[in-house]
Amino acid sequence: MKLKEDINPLLLQVFRSVVWVYSVVTFLPWYFISGAGVNQARAKRVKARSISGLPAGPYRSVNCIDRLVLTLHQGVDTLDKVFEYAASHFPNRDCLGTRELLSEEDEVQPNGKVFKKVILGQYKWLTYEEAFNESRFFGSGLAALGQEPKCNIAIFCETRAEWIVTAQACFMYNFPLVTLYSTLGGPAIAHGLNETEVTHIITSKDLLQSRLKAILLDVPRLRHIIIVDSKPTNWPDMPRGIMVNSMAAVQEIGAKPEHSKVAKVRSLPLPTDIAVIMYTSGSTGIPKGVMISHSNLIAGITGMAERIPNLEYNDTYIGYLPLAHVLELSAELVCISHGCRIGYSSPQTLADQSTKIKKGSKGDTSMLKPTLMAAVPEIMDRIYKNVMTKVDEMSRLQRSLFILAYNYKMEQISKGYGTPLCDRLVFHKVRSLLGGNTRILLSGGAPLSPATQRFMNICFCCPVGQGYGLTETCGAGTISDMWDYSTGRVGAPLVCSDITLKDWEEGGYHSTDKPNPRGEILIGGPNVTMGYYKNHTKNQDDFFVDEKGQRWFCTGDIGEFHPDGCLKIIDRKKDLVKLQAGEYVSLGKVEAVLKNCPLIDNICAYANSDQSYVIGFVVPNQKQLTTLAVQRGVPGSLEELCNSTDMEFEVLRVITEAAIADKLERFEIPKKIRLSAEPWTPETGLVTDAFKLKRKELKTHYQDDIERMYGGK
Structure with missing residues (x-):
């Protein structure tokens, strides 16, 4: 789709003439230097x-x-062997990188809200050999604390280097790793921990305090909590029978000769053994635990790696998506298998303009320069x-x-x-x-x-x-x-x-x-x-x-x-709804088309089979909505604008024009909408960690509006 040109016709003609001359003069040398013919053939070939x-x-x-194809490297058929392969081939190369926190301060916004801002330093790196040893000692320490091979162990933690160190430790010692999103609510966390019968969990200080602590009494089998944060923290008010250790302390235990010998007799995993029980983000209800074997993951990363040209140890990957999501875990395992660097980040510190980066300081992409x-x-x-x-x-x-x-x-x-x-x-x-880069x-x-x-x-x-x-x-x-x-x-x-x-x-x-x-x-x-x-x-x-x-x-x-x-x-299939008159509406298709509208940051289309039209819940773009309100003479704050029937009408008019331009059918276009001043984030529980809509939760959240838009209220 071309962008609409808005320029003086004479200037446009001059520009096109210059481009034409430049293209003619450079065509032959550039054709051969750039390999355009080869690129075209690659693009058009049958795949x-x-x-x-x-x-x-x-x-x-x-x-x-x-x-x-089943494996990347001959004989490397379990995930512990993948890490051993990388550590032996790239021992002194950077593996896992974390930025140093230099300072932290509260910044008061014009509306009175307080945002925490950080200034971060350089990346500090673990080499492949260091990361391998940290994982080995951590696995040995977990075994010393009573974790048994083929018995489930959980991780409930943000994306960070310690997450991968934990995962590799579990792969080495054949501890099936139960992964839980860091944004899950209390009942979902308790469900996952109880269903998998874990006795040990690895988490962060923040998540223990904000989420995990509240449901500990609902998880009776839990005995050990390991905190990944480097600073030791005392937790005197833990329920009876639960021990709290830092990751560093567990690694110290594992490094002792009497425990490190366990490495020589540890239960080596088989390709068919469970490596991960990954709880899905639950877009349609209670999260389900997906059992993933070592051979499953190795086949998956083999397929992904083949599709990335010239993947090698000089590449740098930036990790910021949830490692409890299969996309991020697989991507990082692909990188490890090829000796790449992985530098860690978060959506709040990713770029210079990110919400937690203090103005004037550098975001993670500027420092890491990932490839x-x-x-x-x-x-x-x-x-x-x-x-x-x-x-x-x-x-x-x-x-x-x-x-x-x-x-x-x-x-x-x-x-x-x-x-x-x-x-x-x-x-x-x-x-x-x-x-x-x-x-x-x-x-x-x-x-x-x-x-x-x-x-x-x-x-x-x-x-x-x-x-x-x-x-x-x-x-x-x-x-x-x-x-x-x-x-x-x-x-x-x-x-x-x-x-x-x-x-x-x-x-x-x-x-x-x-x-x-x-x-x-x-x-x-x-x-x-x-x-x-x-x-x-x-x-x-x-x-x-x-x-x-x-x-x-x-x-x-x-x-x-x-x-x-x-x-x-x-x-x-699950997004298809049959309307009262018999037309089938794909809600996902409607959303995909309308999300291209600059006025919309997010949208959820909804339809009842006993109704004749589609409705929608819309998170508007604040800047675009404010501009539209000024043009139409509608005063008010963002929340007041979202509650204004006049603005609902104006936004619906813009949406309808966009839908017609993109050739949606008449019955697919929402007839009524509800504007939401609150963005949908994983923390609100209305979208998953991968930002997929949770339709059930959205329906419950907007139930009164659904009844209003369908004439019930």
Whole structure:
């Protein structure tokens, strides 16, 4: 999608003439230097084929057409061996990095709210050898505290170096690691701990105080709490029978000769042993624990690594997404398997403009300058809207030149060309938001809008690999080819996965559909996990083994395969609602279209089957809403504007125009909306840690508004 040009026609003609002359003069040398022909061929090549010859598949990557790939390195078939391999090949290279906290202060905002601001120093690094030894001693110390092999142990902690050290310790000593999101509520935490019968938990001082402490009496089996923070802390008011130790103290115990000898006789894991029980974020109810074996994770990271060109030890990855999410855990394991550096961050300290960074000091991307980065669409959408808002604030000449450069680059990359002059003169400031060295961005967790994907490709001067996978498939399924600059697709199957399409009669999707086969996406292969923990009924519904012994997972997502073997997600079974008049509405499709509207930061479409129209809950963009209110002469604070029926009408008018422009059907366009002044964050419980909508919780939260919009109140 081109940006609309707003420039004097004469100046536009001059600019185009200069570009034309420049293109003609540089065409031949640049064509051969840049390898444009090769890039085009790579982008257009067939990337996967149906191995059965049928339109439904199974589809398999052409890079492994004879058989799926199971492991990265020969003989490295468990996760402890992955870390041993890395420590032996890259012992003195940086492994895990954490920024030093220099100072912390409270900053009072104009509205009276107090925000905590930090000034951070340089990254301090553990080498691969040091990280390996820390993990080994920690695992030995846990064993000395009574943790038994094949007995579950939990981690409830923010993303940080200690999380990975803990995970590697558990992999070494065959302790199945139960992972819990740091934003889960008390009942969900207690459910996970009780269901898995853990006696030991690793957490942080903040989470123990703010969340865990309140539910300790509801977890009767718990005996040991290990705090990852370096400063020792006394907890005199713990329930009777619970011991609290620091991570450093447990490592000291594990380093003692009488305990470190355990390493020689420890219970080595088998590929089929459970490595992780990962509790999903619970978008549809109580979180489910997904049992992931060592071989599952190794297959998954093998598939991901194959799709990242030139991955090596010189790469630097920035870790800030929740490690309790399979996307982040898999990405970091991929990096460890290749000796990359991992520097830790958080969404609040990521960039110079992030909420916790004191004005004038540096965010984490500026200090780390990562080459690799993963993000969920919610974060990319925010970056896109923030940058485009700044573009709108430019002078007319600046804005026009930016748009001309944007459209020129979009045309060039579609032909396989680079645009080094545009990158240096126009886009370097945008690129510097992520440190300036990013060579690959990986998007996962939810579909990325074509507009945002194209924007990231152009302005950050690197490919955006959009991936598709689920916790139940170790996050692995597909990743788009780095030379493929098409948008809206999630790429071809990874070398660890087969994908087939199953007809869905109710939704009207069939493998015989023209021009492309469509249906429910089923993922099969060694990365498909062992099922849900203590949930036999759900396992029977969602997993099955075919006649060849291959394990499959039914995703509930609807996709279509394009002729080059790439998959596009087009719908979701659970998001489909049949209206009173018989029309089917895909709520996810409506949301994906309307989130491109600058006025919308987030939206949840809703429909009752006994009603004839769709409604919506909208988190508006504060700046855009305020501007619209001034234009329409509506006074008030953000909360007052969101409660104004006049502003509801005005926002609905803008939404309707955007929906019509994007060719939504009449019955798909929301007829009534409710504006929300409160952003939806994992802390509010209305979205998951991956920022997916929790429809059940949103329905409960807005129940009165639903009744009002449907005429009940």
